[in-house]
Amino acid sequence: MAVRRLEIGAFGGPEVIRVVEDAALPAPGPGEVRIRVEASSLVFTDMLIRRNLYPVLKLRLPLTLGYDLVGRIDGVGPGVTRWRIGDRVADLSQTGGNATHVVRPAAMLVPVPAGLAATQAEPLILSYLTAYQALFREAEAKPGDPVLIYGASGAVGLAALDLCRAFGLPAVGVASARREPAVTGLGAAFVAYDAAGASGTLDRLSREHGGFKAILDAARGEALSSVMARLAPGGRLVALGFSAAFRKAYRTGDASPGLFARLRFAFDFLRIKALSLRSGASRRVTFYDISGRRTRHPQDFEDDLSTLFSLLEAGRIAPRIQHVFGLEEAVEAHRLIEAGQVEGRLVLDLASPIGTDAERTRTGSAP
Ligand SMILES: NC(=O)c1ccc[n+]([C@@H]2O[C@H](COP(=O)([O-])OP(=O)(O)OC[C@H]3O[C@@H](n4cnc5c(N)ncnc54)[C@H](OP(=O)(O)O)[C@@H]3O)[C@@H](O)[C@H]2O)c1
Numbered sequence: 398m399a400v401r402r403l404e405i406g407a408f409g410g411p412e413v414i415r416v417v418e419d420a421a422l423p424a425p426g427p428g429e430v431r432i433r434v435e436a437s438s439l440v441f442t443d444m445l446i447r448r449n450l451y452p453v454l455k456l457r458l459p460l461t462l463g464y465d466l467v468g469r470i471d472g473v474g475p476g477v478t479r480w481r482i483g484d485r486v487a488d489l490s491q492t493g494g495n496a497t498h499v500v501r502p503a504a505m506l507v508p509v510p511a512g513l514a515a516t517q518a519e520p521l522i523l524s525y526l527t528a529y530q531a532l533f534r535e536a537e538a539k540p541g542d543p544v545l546i547y548g549a550s551g552a553v554g555l556a557a558l559d560l561c562r563a564f565g566l567p568a569v570g571v572a573s574a575r576r577e578p579a580v581t582g583l584g585a586a587f588v589a590y591d592a593a594g595a596s597g598t599l600d601r602l603s604r605e606h607g608g609f610k611a612i613l614d615a616a617r618g619e620a621l622s623s624v625m626a627r628l629a630p631g632g633r634l635v636a637l638g639f640s641a642a643f644r645k646a647y648r649t650g651d652a653s654p655g656l657f658a659r660l661r662f663a664f665d666f667l668r669i670k671a672l673s674l675r676s677g678a679s680r681r682v683t684f685y686d687i688s689g690r691r692t693r694h695p696q697d698f699e700d701d702l703s704t705l706f707s708l709l710e711a712g713r714i715a716p717r718i719q720h721v722f723g724l725e726e727a728v729e730a731h732r733l734i735e736a737g738q739v740e741g742r743l744v745l746d747l748a749s750p751i752g753t754d755a756e757r758t759r760t761g762s763a764p
Pocket residue numbers: 440441442445523524527547548549550551552553554571572573574576590615616617618619636637638639640641642644685686687688737739741
């Protein structure tokens with residue numbers, strides 16, 4: 398049986414992605430398992446890794462893309478006692494998940510309930526867990542607390558709004574004007590960042606709420622001082638993404654993000670880091686990093702992801718999946734991500750029998 402995976406041999410645009418085939422299955426070593434992957438990520442973060450813009454990971458080429466995965470264990474290495482062949486698991490791989498088979502350390506895998514479809518469960522790992530931990534672990538938000546979300550129509554933003562709806566937190570979402578139905582459809586108030594007077598509207602909403610208990614910033618599109626001023630006393634700004642730095646470059650069709658976007662990205666990242674180190678108890682700034690947090694608090698990762706799986710099973714959350722792609726279609730998916738054409742999530746389906754018509758002629762409406 399062959400392994401098929403999405404590899405990049407050079408950093409760059411979607412065109413550097415290729416589907417490669419390895420004749421032999423990898424063998425799990427001590428403390429490892431092999432996973433037959435069913436679904437994996439196609440997200441903004443995969444794009445940052447493809448362009449070598451991901452700040453917290455040292456990347457070596459060639460590499461297989463894929464920040465997370467859901468699959469079934471089909472090989473167990475020596476010394477592994479928790480898992481057996483056939484168990485369903487989830488993992489945060491950072492790279493490597495976009496493959497039909499992967500070998501992963503057994504220690505930090507999380508069980509996936511048998512009844513969940515892999516393509517529904519996969520968005521919970523990176524996108525929903527980020528939103529969940531930012532809201533409830535970092536900002537310590539409680540039901541009733543007002544929340545403001547920048548980048549509200551993206552994968553993390555819509556996940557955060559879905560969780561606010563599920564847990565009863567009044568939310569305001571900021572995204573571009575065309576995204577209003579997606580944001581209001583989850584019960585949130587909407588402000589278009591590209592509308593005249595958006596900043597004044599956000600100031601007014603902040604006053605009406607007595608300040609926001611939590612601000613999740615997935616976009617970094619507005620001056621930090623304005624964002625901070627909208628926090629309630631004791632509130633928390635959780636910085637987690639920088640998508641605004643790249644939007645303009647991609648929308649104008651730049652082949653590369655351009656020097657300005659790269660410099661702004663680096664500047665925003667360093668500024669948030671510095672602020673998070675200096676901020677006081679009254680209005681705090683935190684930089685959230687899902688992988689770093691998992692290393693420091695592995696039990697939280699398992700507990701929170703298990704909670705999300707339970708919420709999905711109970712029908713209390715519903716990931717917004719714009720389209721499911723097969724391996725051969727992944728370049729097209731990355732083009733949509735770069736063009737800002739994704740509302741919610743794209744998912745890579747690796748469960749269809751390899752090389753069959755089912756894989757090539759996937760169902761679902763084209764985005
Ligand atoms: N720290 C972590 O652990 C962690 C985990 C997951 C993701 N992330 C990061 O978080 C960011 C978002 O990830 P994602 O997967 O949600 O990306 P995404 O699906 O591409 O969404 C990005 C969103 O940003 C919005 N946006 C762009 N410019 C904006 C602005 N000026 N103001 C408000 N919203 C704006 C876009 O809205 P429009 O399309 O309407 O313009 C889009 O909905 C990325 O930088 C990603 O790398 C970090």
